[in-house]
Amino acid sequence: MSSKQPPAERASELIESVPASNIVSKTGAIVLGTGLAATAISQELYVVNEETVILAGFAILATIIARSAHGPYSEWARGQIDKIKGILNQSRAEHTQAVKDRINSVEQMKDVVGLTKGLFALSKETVQLEAEIFEQRQRVAMAAELKSVLDSWVRYEQQAKEAEQAELAKSVIDKVLKSLSDERAQKDILLSAVTEVEQLVKNKAI
Amino acid sequence: MRASLARRALGGIVPPKIATPSSLSSGGGASLTPLVDFYSKLPKGPNPVTAGWGLKARYFNGKNASGTPVVLLVLGVFGIGYTMSYQTHLKHHKNHHH
């Protein structure tokens, strides 16, 4: 892949990979590093032997591994961290929501004392009204009963009076009829009628 | 019979119960004060960034995590190993191979 890049870019990339802040110190670092290595080898502080080959191979391999694993690893780690962060944030939000819901549901009970007091006053009034109504109703019922009793009395008295009168009339008629059937009475009546007729004749009424 | 009839008639007069203990304390009947205490003690706002000790805060914690310490560790282990090899036998091998 690097073969397609122009040499200048590759060079700048190589310089970029040197751990230092600006171009001057980068050059310094390269010079210093090369110089140190050369000095170490020439002074035989670093002894070149079989292990050096292993060192070179290890350095190359470690660089390859580090370069190729760095990206995927940090991506994976970021994914995991974001996942955990998401779970934590979500549960915090859910919990906050639950607490808020709870507060709201309790808040509805805020004026429950006044409301209950009002309700009790209302029901007290209702009870009083009911009692009054009951009393009035009783009174009405009493009056109706009294009226019906009195009416019945009136009716009875009337009937009794009527019956008495009928009885009286009947006894009078009976007595009259009885007296009519009596001979003396018939004679008396006849005599009185004759006297009356005589009176009338005398008076030249007829 | 008349009494029960009267009670039934009066039942409609007693106002409905709107304040139940269950609606206030989730049925448990427990007091809300320990809960309120707990929540009032919880810290508010974002977590304050703690400094930690230098190296840890610089290279390891949170977003500062970088691969540099691993490279330094490998270099350090190499340095230890090389120093040991040099002191024990490499300095005697100078000019002897080839």
Next chain:
Amino acid sequence: MFSPLDQFETISLFSLAAPILGNFNIALTNLGFYCFLVFVIIFGFHVISNNNLALVPSHYSIALESFFASIANMVRSQIGENKEIYLPFVYSLFLFILVSNLVSNVPYNFAVTSSAIVCLGLSVTIFLSVTILALTKHGIKFFSFFVPSGCPLALVPLLVLIELISYFARSVSLGLRLFANIVAGHTLLAILSSFLIKLFSTSILVFFVTLIPFALFTAIIGLEIAVSFIQAFVFSLLVCSYIKDAEYLH
């Protein structure tokens, strides 16, 4: 003269003659030093990358966490869901072997696990403690472990002998596997590197031609790093299965 086995030599870094009871010589060898180094690396890594014990992990602590989770998963699947009491042991064993293998892969460094006394010491200790565990857990019933279920009575003495030998062979095979793999890998690298240095230092032309076998050599170093992981994993997996045998007797 360079020998590929030189790297496995245990040498005394400094020693202290301590004639307390007899002629004691207290010495810090490179083996001891590397054991200590491995401990420092493991412990330091756990301390330094704990991300101040924050709930949201960092890039370092997520590695530790997922590593721990995979070891815990191995212990749960191998020994049993409720046998996490063995997790710390398996975890530290795995980390010790893994880190000492990885440290030995850095050039010029001594391989702790290439020392027979470390590997065999580990495996024999584990073997003995697993046997003691099984005996305390099952008592005399432990010996039923050596009789396979449903075998004819005539074969029992022979089978018990075979099972006993194979059981005792565990104590050696466990450590020997790790030891042989690490020693073989490092010896191979040393031999190949002694060939390659001769080729590299012949002439400029041969130097460039040698880059081809050198690439192969680099791949073998990669293989050694893989072996470091695999051997640590195999060792702890086998320890898990031995503990399972002690817990359940098949």
